Amino acid sequence: MTDAQTADRYGVMGYPIKHSRSPVIHRLFAIQTKQNMQYEMLQVAAGKLEQAVDQFMRTGGRGLNVTMPHKQDAQSLCDVLSDRARTAGAINTLTFHDREVHGDNTDGIGLLRDLAINLNIELKGSRILILGAGGATRGITGPLLEVQPSHLLIANRTESRAEEIAEAFEEDGPVEACGFDAPEVDQPFDLVINATSAGFNGETPPYPAGCIGSDTLAYDLSYGLKNTPFADWASAQGAARSVMGWGMLVEQAAESFTIWRGVRPDTAPVLARMKVNAS
Ligand code: ATR
Numbered sequence: 001m002t003d004a005q006t007a008d009r010y011g012v013m014g015y016p017i018k019h020s021r022s023p024v025i026h027r028l029f030a031i032q033t034k035q036n037m038q039y040e041m042l043q044v045a046a047g048k049l050e051q052a053v054d055q056f057m058r059t060g061g062r063g064l065n066v067t068m069p070h071k072q073d074a075q076s077l078c079d080v081l082s083d084r085a086r087t088a089g090a091i092n093t094l095t096f097h098d099r100e101v102h103g104d105n106t107d108g109i110g111l112l113r114d115l116a117i118n119l120n121i122e123l124k125g126s127r128i129l130i131l132g133a134g135g136a137t138r139g140i141t142g143p144l145l146e147v148q149p150s151h152l153l154i155a156n157r158t159e160s161r162a163e164e165i166a167e168a169f170e171e172d173g174p175v176e177a178c179g180f181d182a183p184e185v186d187q188p189f190d191l192v193i194n195a196t197s198a199g200f201n202g203e204t205p206p207y208p209a210g211c212i213g214s215d216t217l218a219y220d221l222s223y224g225l226k227n228t229p230f231a232d233w234a235s236a237q238g239a240a241r242s243v244m245g246w247g248m249l250v251e252q253a254a255e256s257f258t259i260w261r262g263v264r265p266d267t268a269p270v271l272a273r274m275k276v277n278a279s
Pocket of ligand 1: 135195
């Protein structure tokens with residue numbers, strides 16, 4: 001049970017923030033693992049992060065998630081960065097140890113756990129396509145290469161951004177870049193990840209449909225109450241499965257929760273509840 005007087009304080013900072021599911025997820029984790037904590041939703045505009053984090057810390061906060069548009073900026077507030085945060089060049093989890101700020105990134109491990117555990121996908125030796133080359137792609141490229149795919153292709157509307165990420169990770173595995181005007185794809189990928197924000201405008205990244213086959217798992221990092229345009233498009237192309245990022249959302253939250261509380265929540269019942277509420 002949460003005792004408002006003594007509960008440890010956590011929260012999420014971002015803009016916009018009002019649709020965030022993180023408070024619900026962390027509340028369910030806290031009930032399940034009997035942690036006396038509360039988790040607040042904090043609207044913080046671009047450029048105001050440092051001030052807001054400082055105030056949260058001074059008033060007894062123990063840790064924060066940071067989301068759009070702060071993931072990159074949060075690095076400069078950290079005294080200590082985890083390896084995965086440094087590699088990703090982005091932060092989603094801050095932990096306060098006295099006045100020291102520790103930064104981590106749990107997005108990549110969240111995606112991997114969803115793919116490997118919840119969706120039972122074997123990634124070693126697989127062919128992976130990521131559509132998009134923004135912060136989200138930067139966060140998942142390193143972790144995906146760690147599981148040794150045979151090929152990881154990053155395709156982006158602005159080809160130079162895909163090339164930049166591929167170059168940054170070229171020593172970690174077989175990664176290449178291309179634009180969306182790629183020639184017809186002759187062999188479908190095992191996994192196609194949509195990491196673009198095209199869906200916010202009701203669009204699907206215009207990559208050749210041949211990337212999807214009857215064995216392909218299509219994974220949209222976005223999630224919503226209705227299917228995203230990419231999820232619908234991938235189903236229409238005959239993907240074996242087309243899923244949205246609910247599992248990654250819950251798994252990255254579980255990883256943050258574990259860092260903060262030293263206890264790992266069981267994600268299955270929480271994920272089931274989020275999906276039920278979404279359908
Ligand atoms: P995030 O941090 O969520 O990754 P971002 O850094 O703004 O957000 O990146 C958004 C990604 O979506 C980029 O790859 C962007 O392509 P560009 O690099 O060419 O801008 C991609 N994107 C956004 N809208 C798109 C659209 N309508 N079609 C295709 N790609 C789109």
